Amino acid sequence: MDIQKKQLLEFYQQMVTIRIFESRVCELFAAGQIPGFVHSSLGQEAIAAGVMACVEKDDKVGLHHRSHGEMIAKGADMNKMMAELFGKATGTCKGKGGSMHIADMDLGILGANGILGAGYAIATGAAFACQYNETKDIALCLFGDGQSNRGPFHESLNVAALWKLPIVFICENNGFGLSNPVKEHLATDCVSDRAAAYGIPGVTVDGNDVLAVYETTLEAVDRARKGNGPSLLEFTTWRWHGHFEGDPAVYKDAQEQEEWLKKDPIPRFAKQLLEQKNATQAELDEMQAKGEALVDAAVKFAEESPWPDVSELFTDVYDRQM
Amino acid sequence: MAEKKEQLLEMYKTMVRIRTFEKEAIDLFAAGKFPGFVHSYLGEEAIATGVCANLKDSDYICSTHRGHGHLIAKGGKLDLMMAELYGKSTGYCKGKGGSMHIADVDLGILGANGIVGAGMPIATGAAFACKYRKTDNVAIAFFGDGASDRATFHESLNLASIWKLPVVFVCENNGWAISNSQENHQNITDVSDRATAYGIPGVSIDGNDVMAISEAAEEAIKRARKGDGPTLIECKTWRHRGHFEGDPGAYKDPKDQEEWLSDAKDALVRVEKKLIELKYANKADLDKVKADAQTEVDAAVKFAEQSPDPDPSEVLTDVYTV
Amino acid sequence: MTQMSYMEAIRDGMRVEMKRDSGVYIAGEDVAQFGGCFGVTAGLYDEFGPDRVMNTPISEAVIVGHAVGAAALGLRPIAEIMFVDFMGCCMDELHNQAAKMKYMFGGKAKVPMVVRTPCGAGLGAAAQHSQCLESWFTHIAGVKTVMPGTAADAKGLMIAAIRDDNPVMYIEHKQLLGLTGDVPDGEYVVPLGKADIKREGSDVTIVAWSWMLQKSLAAAEKLAAEGINVEVLDPRTLVPLDKDAILKSVSKTGKLVIVHEEIKTSGFGGEISAIVAEEGFDYLDAPIKRVAAPDTPIPFSPILEQTFIPSEEKIIEAVKALF
Incomplete structure (x- = not known):
C-alpha cells in the first residue's frame, strides 16, 4: 500500500502524543492529582493511531476502560480529557465521569466504559442506526482479550453478522484479562478464531506495527462501509503497565515484559520513517515537542479549571429535570 | 448384535413413550385440563433418547422449556410429570413448577428451564462438581438453536473448555427460535461451527436419526468422562408443533412442514422401519410398544386427575432451606 | 480473639470453612494468585491450591450460573463478582435460577452458594463501580442479603453465609476493608437474621x-x-x-x-x-x-x-x- 508521507507523519504524531499523555497521566495519578481508577494504554499506541486513521469524524466508536489513546486519535480535545481526569467542571463530562466514562458524542465517541464488554452492544446499536438512517457512517467497537469472553461479545457479533451491520470489531489483545494471561482465559489461540462462529472474516495482526494495523483496519472499514457486514480484527500487543495504575503486575513474567518493551511500536516506526527517508530526526523531534506542548497545555488547563458546583450532583440525571 | 437389537428396541420404546406423552399433553392442554405454557417436543424425540441412552443414573442433564422428552429419556416418571402439568400436589414439584420447571434432582435432572439458554451455565457448574468430586459423572446441556445466540452459550463453552469440564453441549436445532427461522437469527448454517471459537470438537448430525445421535453422544460422553473436556453436538431436526401450544406456527412453510412430518423424515417412523428391516421386531411388537405406552400415559393422566390440589399453605413453603 | 481488619476477617471466615468443608471453593475473576481486585482472597490460592481457588474468564453469567449448578450438586461455591455494580451482567443467574430453583422444584433442590461482592462509594470510582444495590437483592424471594459493618461480623456472617443452604449475597463495603477490630478465633458464627x-x-x-x-x-x-x-x-x-x-x-x-x-x-x-x-x-x-x-x-x-x-x-x- 502506498501511504502518503503526511499520513505517515500523522501516525507518528498521534503515537507520541498518546505516549506523552499517558505517561503524564500515570505521573499525575501517582502524585495524587487524579482520583479514581486509571488504566494506562502505554505500549498500545500503534493500535489507536492506526485504527482511528481509517475513520471519519462522523463514524462512531464504542470504547473500553483503557481508551485514552483511541480518543486522542479520534480527535478528542485533550484539555477537556485531562480536566475530566482531574474531575473538573471543564472536563468532557463536567467531572461526572472520570477516566472510565470519557465521551464525546460530537466526535462519535460513545464513551469509554467501566463495564468490560459493555461496548459491544452499544457499538452494534450505533452501527444499526447508521444502517437504518442510510448514512455512510460506520461504527468501531474496541475491546480487550479478556472482554472477548463476555456474553455480550457473542450476542453482538451474532446480530451484527446477521444484519450485516457496518461495524468493525477490534480486539486489542494485550496479553492479559486483568491478571489472567490469555492462555488461561481463552480456549483458543486467537480471539479472531471466533469469527467462524458468526460467519464473518477474522484476522490476527501485529498490533505494534502501525502500518499493519492501518491497512488491516482500512480493509475492514471499507467492507463495512460498502454494506458487506462486520469483521473481527485482533491486534496483538502488550500492556506495559498493570491493569490499573497501582497494580504492580507481579503476575507478569519479567523476561516476557522485557522482550515486549523492546518491541515498542514508537521507536520501531521512527526507524522505519528514517530509513525510508519519510522523516528526518529533526521532524521527529519536532513532533515530540509538539506532543509535549499539547499535554503541558492540557495539564495546565485542568489544573486551572474550577471544580464543579455541588449543585451539579443533581443535574443530568434525566433528560428533563423532574 | 443382540446388544444392538436391545439398544435400538429400548430407544424405540423411549421415543414412543415420549411421543405418546406429548400427544396426550397437547390434547389435554387444548381441552383446558391444565394452565400455563406447554412446549411440545413432538418430532425431536430421537435427540433426548439417543443422548440419554448413554447416561448413567448418576449423570446430570439440564433441560429446556421444551423439556418433557429429556425428562422421560433420563428416567422421569410419567405420572409425577403429568401431575405436575396438572399443578397437583403429587407432581414432581408439588405443583409449584409446571411444565417449564419439572425437575428430579435424584435422577440427575436439574430442571427444565423457563429461561432460554439458562441451562448451559448450570450444566457447566454440575460438570464442575462432578470433576471436583473426582467422579466420572458427566453433565449434558440441552438447548435450542435460538439459545446458541445467547451470552450464556459463549461464557459456558469457553469456561467448560478452559477447565476441561465433563459436559456435552447438545444443540437441538429444530429450525426455529420461537417464530424466527435459523437463517433469520444467525449468520451460520451449522451451530457446530461455533465449537471452533472454544477449541473443542463440534459435529452436526441428523437429529432424526436416533442411532447416529447415540453414536455421537457416546463418543462425546466418553471423551468427557476421560477428562478430555466438552463437545458441541448439533442435532438438526424439526419442531412439529408451534413454539408453544396455541401457536399455529403460521410462519412455517407448509411444504417444509409436510416434508419433515412425512414418513421418510419422521424420527419415530424411521426407527420402526429400521427395526423391521433388521428383523429386530415385527409390526405386532411395535404395536405392543405403542399400546403399553398408551396404557402408561393413561394411568399417568388418571393419577394426575385423581390427585389432590396442593394445600394453599404450600404457597409459603420451599422458599428457603431452613 | 485476634485483632484484624475487616478484609482479613472475611478471608478468615472463608479459610475456616474451606478447612472444615472440602466442598467450599472460590471462583471469580483474578481471585487466585492475584488475590482478588481488592486483595480479599490473597494467600488462599497458596493455601488451598488451584482446585479450590480458581480464576475465571471475565464471564459473570457463568461465574454465578456455574455456582448454581455446582451448589445444586451439593458443593458450596463462593462466587466473587468484582463489584456489586457488575451484578447486572449475571442477574438472571441469580434471580431466575439460584433464587427460584428450590421453590419451582417443589422444595427438592437446595442451592447453598455465596456471591461475594464489594459495594460502595468513596474511591472516585464513578457511576459503574461505586453503587450500593442491596435492594435489588432483598426484592428477590429466595435470596438472603448480608451486609457486615464490623470486622467481627464480617467473619461471623461469612461463615454463616457459607453454611446456609440458600443463595446468599454477601456484600462487603470497600471503605470498610481496612477497618480493624477484635475478631473471635476459629468457627465464629453470627447467625443470619439477628440484629x-x-x-x-x-x-x-x-x-x-x-x-x-x-x-x-x-x-x-x-x-x-x-x-x-x-x-x-x-x-x-x-x-x-x-x-x-x-x-x-x-x-x-x-x-x-x-x-x-x-x-x-x-x-x-x-x-x-x-x-x-x-x-x-x-x-x-x-x-x-x-x-x-x-x-x-x-x-x-x-x-x-x-x-x-x-x-x-x-x-x-x-x-x-x-x-
Missing part, C-alpha cells in the same frame, strides 16, 4: 448497616456530647431481617432514623419504615427519618461524590430534627 445493638441509647434509634453503621456510630458520639443518647442498631442481614429487634428498640426510644448509602427511592429504608409504620406506629412520637444518598448516579469528581455520600453531618441533622 446487633452496636451502641445502646434511650433517645432515638438509628438503624444502619455496612459503612453507614460506622458513620452512624461516629455521629452518635458527637450527639452524645450534645446530650442526645442514640441507640445504633445494625440489622447485619437485610433478608432475613430481625424486625423484632428494630421494633423493640423503637418501642424504647420512640424515634427512628434509618441511614443507608443506597439512593433513597426504593432503598431498603423504605421497607424498614413501612414495617415500623405498620407494626410499631404506637411506639413513635415523631416521624420516621431516612438519611440516604440522593436519587442520582454516583459522580466522579471528589467534591460531587462527597456531596452524594450520606455524611455524619446529615445524620446528626436528621436526628436533631426529631427533637
Whole structure:
C-alpha cells in the first residue's frame, strides 16, 4: 500500500502524543492529582493511531476502560480529557465521569466504559442506526482479550453478522484479562478464531506495527462501509503497565515484559520513517515537542479549571429535570 | 448384535413413550385440563433418547422449556410429570413448577428451564462438581438453536473448555427460535461451527436419526468422562408443533412442514422401519410398544386427575432451606 | 480473639470453612494468585491450591450460573463478582435460577452458594463501580442479603453465609476493608437474621448497616456530647431481617432514623419504615427519618461524590430534627 508521507507523519504524531499523555497521566495519578481508577494504554499506541486513521469524524466508536489513546486519535480535545481526569467542571463530562466514562458524542465517541464488554452492544446499536438512517457512517467497537469472553461479545457479533451491520470489531489483545494471561482465559489461540462462529472474516495482526494495523483496519472499514457486514480484527500487543495504575503486575513474567518493551511500536516506526527517508530526526523531534506542548497545555488547563458546583450532583440525571 | 437389537428396541420404546406423552399433553392442554405454557417436543424425540441412552443414573442433564422428552429419556416418571402439568400436589414439584420447571434432582435432572439458554451455565457448574468430586459423572446441556445466540452459550463453552469440564453441549436445532427461522437469527448454517471459537470438537448430525445421535453422544460422553473436556453436538431436526401450544406456527412453510412430518423424515417412523428391516421386531411388537405406552400415559393422566390440589399453605413453603 | 481488619476477617471466615468443608471453593475473576481486585482472597490460592481457588474468564453469567449448578450438586461455591455494580451482567443467574430453583422444584433442590461482592462509594470510582444495590437483592424471594459493618461480623456472617443452604449475597463495603477490630478465633458464627445493638441509647434509634453503621456510630458520639443518647442498631442481614429487634428498640426510644448509602427511592429504608409504620406506629412520637444518598448516579469528581455520600453531618441533622 502506498501511504502518503503526511499520513505517515500523522501516525507518528498521534503515537507520541498518546505516549506523552499517558505517561503524564500515570505521573499525575501517582502524585495524587487524579482520583479514581486509571488504566494506562502505554505500549498500545500503534493500535489507536492506526485504527482511528481509517475513520471519519462522523463514524462512531464504542470504547473500553483503557481508551485514552483511541480518543486522542479520534480527535478528542485533550484539555477537556485531562480536566475530566482531574474531575473538573471543564472536563468532557463536567467531572461526572472520570477516566472510565470519557465521551464525546460530537466526535462519535460513545464513551469509554467501566463495564468490560459493555461496548459491544452499544457499538452494534450505533452501527444499526447508521444502517437504518442510510448514512455512510460506520461504527468501531474496541475491546480487550479478556472482554472477548463476555456474553455480550457473542450476542453482538451474532446480530451484527446477521444484519450485516457496518461495524468493525477490534480486539486489542494485550496479553492479559486483568491478571489472567490469555492462555488461561481463552480456549483458543486467537480471539479472531471466533469469527467462524458468526460467519464473518477474522484476522490476527501485529498490533505494534502501525502500518499493519492501518491497512488491516482500512480493509475492514471499507467492507463495512460498502454494506458487506462486520469483521473481527485482533491486534496483538502488550500492556506495559498493570491493569490499573497501582497494580504492580507481579503476575507478569519479567523476561516476557522485557522482550515486549523492546518491541515498542514508537521507536520501531521512527526507524522505519528514517530509513525510508519519510522523516528526518529533526521532524521527529519536532513532533515530540509538539506532543509535549499539547499535554503541558492540557495539564495546565485542568489544573486551572474550577471544580464543579455541588449543585451539579443533581443535574443530568434525566433528560428533563423532574 | 443382540446388544444392538436391545439398544435400538429400548430407544424405540423411549421415543414412543415420549411421543405418546406429548400427544396426550397437547390434547389435554387444548381441552383446558391444565394452565400455563406447554412446549411440545413432538418430532425431536430421537435427540433426548439417543443422548440419554448413554447416561448413567448418576449423570446430570439440564433441560429446556421444551423439556418433557429429556425428562422421560433420563428416567422421569410419567405420572409425577403429568401431575405436575396438572399443578397437583403429587407432581414432581408439588405443583409449584409446571411444565417449564419439572425437575428430579435424584435422577440427575436439574430442571427444565423457563429461561432460554439458562441451562448451559448450570450444566457447566454440575460438570464442575462432578470433576471436583473426582467422579466420572458427566453433565449434558440441552438447548435450542435460538439459545446458541445467547451470552450464556459463549461464557459456558469457553469456561467448560478452559477447565476441561465433563459436559456435552447438545444443540437441538429444530429450525426455529420461537417464530424466527435459523437463517433469520444467525449468520451460520451449522451451530457446530461455533465449537471452533472454544477449541473443542463440534459435529452436526441428523437429529432424526436416533442411532447416529447415540453414536455421537457416546463418543462425546466418553471423551468427557476421560477428562478430555466438552463437545458441541448439533442435532438438526424439526419442531412439529408451534413454539408453544396455541401457536399455529403460521410462519412455517407448509411444504417444509409436510416434508419433515412425512414418513421418510419422521424420527419415530424411521426407527420402526429400521427395526423391521433388521428383523429386530415385527409390526405386532411395535404395536405392543405403542399400546403399553398408551396404557402408561393413561394411568399417568388418571393419577394426575385423581390427585389432590396442593394445600394453599404450600404457597409459603420451599422458599428457603431452613 | 485476634485483632484484624475487616478484609482479613472475611478471608478468615472463608479459610475456616474451606478447612472444615472440602466442598467450599472460590471462583471469580483474578481471585487466585492475584488475590482478588481488592486483595480479599490473597494467600488462599497458596493455601488451598488451584482446585479450590480458581480464576475465571471475565464471564459473570457463568461465574454465578456455574455456582448454581455446582451448589445444586451439593458443593458450596463462593462466587466473587468484582463489584456489586457488575451484578447486572449475571442477574438472571441469580434471580431466575439460584433464587427460584428450590421453590419451582417443589422444595427438592437446595442451592447453598455465596456471591461475594464489594459495594460502595468513596474511591472516585464513578457511576459503574461505586453503587450500593442491596435492594435489588432483598426484592428477590429466595435470596438472603448480608451486609457486615464490623470486622467481627464480617467473619461471623461469612461463615454463616457459607453454611446456609440458600443463595446468599454477601456484600462487603470497600471503605470498610481496612477497618480493624477484635475478631473471635476459629468457627465464629453470627447467625443470619439477628440484629446487633452496636451502641445502646434511650433517645432515638438509628438503624444502619455496612459503612453507614460506622458513620452512624461516629455521629452518635458527637450527639452524645450534645446530650442526645442514640441507640445504633445494625440489622447485619437485610433478608432475613430481625424486625423484632428494630421494633423493640423503637418501642424504647420512640424515634427512628434509618441511614443507608443506597439512593433513597426504593432503598431498603423504605421497607424498614413501612414495617415500623405498620407494626410499631404506637411506639413513635415523631416521624420516621431516612438519611440516604440522593436519587442520582454516583459522580466522579471528589467534591460531587462527597456531596452524594450520606455524611455524619446529615445524620446528626436528621436526628436533631426529631427533637
